[in-house]
Amino acid sequence: MKRYSFIHAFVLSFFSKSFYQDVGRHWRGTGLLYIFIALLLVWIPTVIRMQVGFSRFAAQEGSRFTQQIPHITIRKGQVSTDVTTPYFIKGDDGEPLVIIDTTGKYESLDSTSASFLLTKNPNPHSQ
Numbered sequence: 001m002k003r004y005s006f007i008h009a010f011v012l013s014f015f016s017k018s019f020y021q022d023v024g025r026h027w028r029g030t031g032l033l034y035i036f037i038a039l040l041l042v043w044i045p046t047v048i049r050m051q052v053g054f055s056r057f058a059a060q061e062g063s064r065f066t067q068q069i070p071h072i073t074i075r076k077g078q079v080s081t082d083v084t085t086p087y088f089i090k091g092d093d094g095e096p097l098v099i100i101d102t103t104g105k106y107e108s109l110d111s112t113s114a115s116f117l118l119t120k121n122p123n124p125h126s127q
Contacts, residue, residue: 009034065089070100079120
């Protein structure tokens with residue numbers, strides 16, 4: 001018969017020799033459940049902190065980038081946009097992060113500092 005309940009585990013697991021003896025003798029099949037609950041309790045503050053940080057980034061810093069994104073339409077594999085291309089979405093330093101080009105002027109990122117290139121076709125060399 002168990003001497004300790006599941007609730008005792010969260011406190012006694014740090015120091016009690018008799019608790020571990022009881023677990024070894026009587027607690028069959030509850031180890032995974034205990035680990036899952038312990039991880040859940042430990043991760044809750046981390047997930048909350050991550051969510052707050054991401055929300056703050058999206059509201060403050062991310063809006064500088066999202067305000068620069070034009071309306072983009074993809075129909076039958078062809079990209080179109082409501083702005084004159086090539087169009088640049090720039091970072092804080094003024095350097096382009098994203099290039100949207102439906103004219104074919106940019107076919108690769110080799111000669112640019114951008115990290116992303118959106119062209120009219122998924123593979124401009126396929127036609």
